[in-house]
Amino acid sequence: MRIRVLGSAAGGGFPQWNCNCPRCDGLRRGTIRALARTQSSIAVSDNGERWVLFNASPDVLQQIRSFPALQPGRALRDTAIAAIVLIDAQIDHTTGLYMLREHRQPLQLWCTRQVYEDLTRGNPLLKLLEHYCGVNWHELPLGEDFQLPGLEGLRFAALPLLSNAPPYSPRRDQPQPGDNIGITIRNNSGRSLFYAPGLGQMEAHVWAAMQAADCVLVDGTLWTDDEMIRLGVSQKSSRAMGHLPQSGEGGMIEWLDRLPRTTRKVLIHINNTNPILDEDSAERATLAAHGIEVAFDGMEISP
Structure with a gap:
């Protein structure tokens, strides 16, 4: 199984176009050691020839250009993208x-x-696409294994997560199972990845999936629960937005510490305000001390 991180940032990317927080300003000025990042997406393949795209970020064209395997050039118009799986309906995905x-x-x-x-309905993107290439929609089953045509060497299992629906959704602040999912990807040899870029609350079935995985690629949006509030860019906490913060009681670090020692632990969907983007920050050193990696664009993962 091949896993490629196409984009590792939260909505807006890093640096965000209109943001002058210490991280965005520091990257532009060259005063911090950090990598620019596009918005969250990964690509997965069983053989390196056909790929499934998890989320389609606004930066998808840049991400395809940076990863030639997605453009094999076998015909005048061609792609190696066999399917697209959406984790949620958020604009950045x-x-x-x-x-x-x-x-x-x-x-x-x-x-x-x-x-x-x-x-x-709320954001009729799929109706607009009917005027262009069109979309064949396949309903994603929850709680049962499934396969994708052209990727027979992989099996997938989607789990509902407690995380908020988009602002335009009628279920905003009243989430239902299926608004947001995590997904386990397993190859024929049994090696597995658990992927959840939006994880607002740890539930028993999610924790079981994380414990069973060889690698977890999970929500790294914010460092503290009040990060956006303290910076004055939002009135909502991390948890209220559907993202478990890394630090603090019951935070992501505490949960990842409880995983088996052999589990690879990687954070993705990192907001531009998060101090872990600064590779010399105390927060980044804390993650390293706990054996937690930070995803970057172009990262290759082999569970």
Whole structure:
């Protein structure tokens, strides 16, 4: 199984275009040691020839250009993207579908019914695509294994997560199972990855999936619960936005510390305000001391 991190930042990327927080300003000025990042997405393959895209960020064209395996050049118009799986209906995970409208066949899209409804009503992105390539929607089953055509060497299992629906969703602040998912990906040899870029609360079934995985690639959005509030850029806490903070009681670090010693632990979907983006920060050193990695664009993971 090959896993490529296409984008590792939260919505807005890093640096965010209109943000002058210490991290964004420091990267632009060259006063901190950090890497620019595009918005969260990964690509997974069983053989390196056909790939499933997890989320389609607004930066998807840049991400495809930076990863030639997604453009094999076998025909005049070609792609190695066999399917697209949406973790949720958030703008930073779906807007890239617009950028793929030149596809010659309908996009093979897998998502839950809740996500499909949000993308045909609150944000009717899929209806717009009917005027271009079109979309073949496949309902993502929750709690049972499934396979994707063209990727027979992999098996997938999606789990519902307690995390908020998008601001335009009628279920905003009243989440339902299927608004947000985590997913286990397993190859024929039994090696597995658990992927959850938006994880607001640890539930028993999610914790069981994390403990069973060889690698966890999970929510790294914010360092503290009040990070956005203290900076004056939001009135909502990390948990209220559907993201478990890394630090503090019951935070992500505490949970990751409880995983088996052999589990590889990687954070993704990192907000531009998060001090872990600064590679020389005390917060980054704390993660290293706990054996926790920070995903970056172009990172290759082999569970």
